Amino acid sequence: MATHAALTPRLRLVRLRPETPFPYRAGQFLSVEVAPCKRRAYSFAGDPGSELVDLLVDVAPGGDGSRFVEGLSTGDAILAYGPQGGFVLPRPLAPVTVAVGVDVGAAPIRSMAHEAARRAEGGGLRAFLVWQDLEAIPSGEPFDFPGPPSVEPIHLQADPGGVWLARIAALCPAAAFLCGERKALARLEEALCAAGVDADRISTEVFY
Numbered sequence: 001m002a003t004h005a006a007l008t009p010r011l012r013l014v015r016l017r018p019e020t021p022f023p024y025r026a027g028q029f030l031s032v033e034v035a036p037c038k039r040r041a042y043s044f045a046g047d048p049g050s051e052l053v054d055l056l057v058d059v060a061p062g063g064d065g066s067r068f069v070e071g072l073s074t075g076d077a078i079l080a081y082g083p084q085g086g087f088v089l090p091r092p093l094a095p096v097t098v099a100v101g102v103d104v105g106a107a108p109i110r111s112m113a114h115e116a117a118r119r120a121e122g123g124g125l126r127a128f129l130v131w132q133d134l135e136a137i138p139s140g141e142p143f144d145f146p147g148p149p150s151v152e153p154i155h156l157q158a159d160p161g162g163v164w165l166a167r168i169a170a171l172c173p174a175a176a177f178l179c180g181e182r183k184a185l186a187r188l189e190e191a192l193c194a195a196g197v198d199a200d201r202i203s204t205e206v207f208y
Contacts, residue, residue, distance in 0.1 A: 004072045010060040011104065012069050013045070016053040016078070024048055024083035026111035027177070027205075030055065032068075033079040040065035043179075043205075044083070045107035047114035056107035087177070087205045089115060093124040094174035094201075100188060102130045105180020105207050112177065113151050126171060127151040130164065130184065162187070169195035179205040 003015040024030075029043045030053070042065075046054030059066040072078075089097070089112055101109030106129040116125040131153065154164045169191040176192055178185045185204055193199055 003074055004069075004076075007056075010058055012057045012059055014042075014055040014057055014069060014072065015046075016055070016080075017051070018053060021051075022053060022083075024053075025088040026115035027087040027089065027108045028083040028085040029108075030080045030082040031084060032065075033081075034065045034068035038064050039081070040068075041084070043085075043107040044111045046111060047118070048111060049114070049118050054107075054111075056104055056110075058104040085205075087179070087203060089125075089177070090175070091119075093119075095124055096171060096173045097125050097175045097177070098168060098171055098173040099125060099127045099177040100130060100168065100179070100185075101128070102178075102180025102184045103132055103207075105178075105205070106130075108179050108205065109177070110151075126173070128154055128164075128168060130154045130156060130180070132156045132181070132184070156184075165191040168192070169197070173197060174201065176202045177205075178202065180207050182206050182208065 005013045007013050024044055026044065026048050029041045031039045031041050034040050042055040042057055044053065045056040046052065057069045059070055087108065093116065099109045099112050101107065109127050109129060113125065113127045129151065165188055168188065172195055176197060178188055185206060189202055189204065192202060
């Protein structure tokens with residue numbers, strides 16, 4: 001492991017340095033052995049073109065995975081399996097593609113923004129990182145996004161009327177990728193469908 005840092009009281013950034021080249025697609029995940037015969041899935045949160053592998057972990061649940069991550073130190077080795085999962089951007093992107101990550105669901109969306117930039121398709125991707133708790137919002141590196149993708153943070157406590165739903169739905173995307181908390185995703189999916197987005201064009205990955 002290269003580094004382990006607390007971004008907020010509940011979010012940890014685990015940055016790995018694989019022993020061999022480790023290609024993956026944005027939106028996929030890594031299955032980490034956190035205890036004997038116990039694995040936890042963590043989505044890639046970084047640039048797929050980097051030699052380092054970023055994972056964003058919510059330690060608030062306090063279970064085996066949380067304790068494992070909290071106990072890590074720089075230089076520790078971990079056992080992991082992957083990449084896995086099919087929640088990935090198509091090639092090529094639809095002309096207007098929306099990607100929305102709620103709380104720790106920001107991990108794969110951050111990775112998608114990097115991948116779209118590397119594919120020179122960043123202009124076709126509108127990415128939103130939605131935070132339900134203002135105190136839980138990470139800032140600065142690694143959540144600064146230079147380059148072409150439009151990545152916008154949304155703070156729900158500052159938007160109690162749900163204006164964010166209408167703003168995203170008004171984009172009328174040809175495709176949407178939604179990741180994170182179940183209730184927030186259900187509200188957004190309903191708003192998108194009401195705006196005329198075909199349900200078959202909406203991909204969701206529910207974290208909790």
